[in-house]
Amino acid sequence: MTKLLQEKKSSVNLLTLFAIFTFSLHLLAAIFLLFEGLRIYGLIHKKPLTFVQLVDGKVVSQTDTLEREPEVIRQFVAKTMAATFNWSGTLPPATVEEATNPKTDAGIPVKTLQGLTKKVSTSSWVASFALSEDFRGGFLAQIADMTPLEIFSQNNKQALTGQLVIQRVYPPEKIAPGQWRVGMVANIVQVRRTDNKKLLTPFNKDFLVRTVDSYGHPLSNGLTPLQKAVYSVRAQKLEIYEVSDFCLTNGYDSSSKSQSQRCGDVLNSGSFTR
Template structure:
C-alpha cells in the first residue's frame, strides 16, 4: 500500500514537473516572438520612405534605387532652380489675386559677402538657394549678392531694373558617379533698365554638378509659413546642386574627353563661381 502511494506521488510530481517545464518553454517562446516583432517594427519605423523620382506631368514613380533619378526630372530641376535664382523683378511672388494686380516690392535679404560686408539678394534667389548643398549655398549666395544690382530694389521707376535668365539649352545629364550627374546649360542673363529699356546681356554657360539627396518630412500645414512651403518646394525633387563650373564648349558636350574637360577647366579657371 505504501509502495503504491509512493508511486502515485512520483507520477503526480513527474506530471507537475513536465507541466511546469512546458509552461516555462511556452512563455519563453512567446517572449522571443514579442522581441522579434518589436525589432521588426523598429526597423520599419527607421526605414526611409520611398523616393519618388519621376516628377514629369505630375506623375511621380517610386524608385527601386534611392540614387536613381529621371534625366528629364534633373533637367527640369536645373531649369527651375536657375530661373528662380536669376529672375529679378523687384517684387515679391504674389500670394493672392490682389497681389497679382498690385505686387509688393521686394525688400531683399541681406547676406554676407566675401569682402566682409553685407549686400542684398532677392527673396526668390534666397529661396532658390535651398536647392543647393549647404556647404555650397553660402558661398554662392555671396557671389549672387555681389552681382545683384542695387537698382533691383529701387522704388523710383527711373532707377529700377529687372533681370531675367534666358535658357537656350540644357544638355542631357551625364552620370559621373552613383547618384551624381553633370548637366551643361547655355543661357544669358538679360538686365533691363525700366525707364528706357536699355539692356545688358551677360553670358551664363555653366556646368552644374547635381546629386541625389534623401527625403525628409513635410512640414505641417498649420505650422508652416508661405516661405517654408516655398523652400520645401525647392527640395521636393530630392536633388541638389553641389558645384557650378564654367561650361566647356570646345566640342559636342556629350563627347568631351576627360583631358578636354581638364584643359577647358584650366583655361576658364576663376576664383568666383560665375564668370
C-alpha cells in the same frame, strides 16, 4: 510505504513538466516580441517611396530612389538657376490680386565672404534650398555680391531688373548612381528701366546634381507662403552640390563630347566664378 513513494515521485514529475511548459511559453513570447521589435525598427528606418515625375507629367511610385528621368533633371537645373537670377524687384504672387499688383521685394540679408551684409532677392533665397546644405551658404554669399542694389530701389530712375536667359541645357551625363553632370549655356541680362539699357554677363556653368531624400512638414496647413515655397523646392528630391565653369570649344552642338569640356576651378562654398 511503497505506494506513498510512488505518488510523491509522480507529483514531482508533473511539477517538472509544468515548469518546462511554462518556460517554453515564456521563451516563445520573448522570441515573438524580439521579432516584432525588429520589424518595427525596420519600418522606422525604411526610406519612403519616391514619387517621380516623368516627362509627360505623370507621377509614379518608384522603389529605386536613385533614378530620375533626364528631362526632370534638366528642368530642375534650369528652373533653379532661373529662380536664382530672378531680379524683378517684386515678390512672386501668392494670390490673384498680387499677380496684377505684385508686392515690392525688400530682399533678404545675407553675409558675404568678406563679412559684409548684402541682400539677395527672395526668389534667389528660396531657390538656394535646391543646393546641398554645405554648399548653399557660400553660393548665397556670392549671389549677394552679384546682385545689384538697384533692384531693391523704389526710385524708378535707378531701378534694374535681371533674369537668366538660358540658351542650352545639355542632357544629363550620369557619373555615378544617383549623380549627374549637367552643362548650361546662358546669359544674365540686366535691364535699366529708364532707358532699357542692357548688360549681358555670360553664365556658362557645369552642375553636379544628386538625388536626396526629403520629407514634408507635419504641420503643412500652418506654413507661410515662403515656407511652402521652400518645402516645394526640397520636394523635388534633387540637389545641386557642385558648380564649375563650363567651356565650349565648338558651339552648342552636343553630338560630340569633345565639343564641350569642364574648365576652371570647381565652385565650392568659398568661391564662385562669375
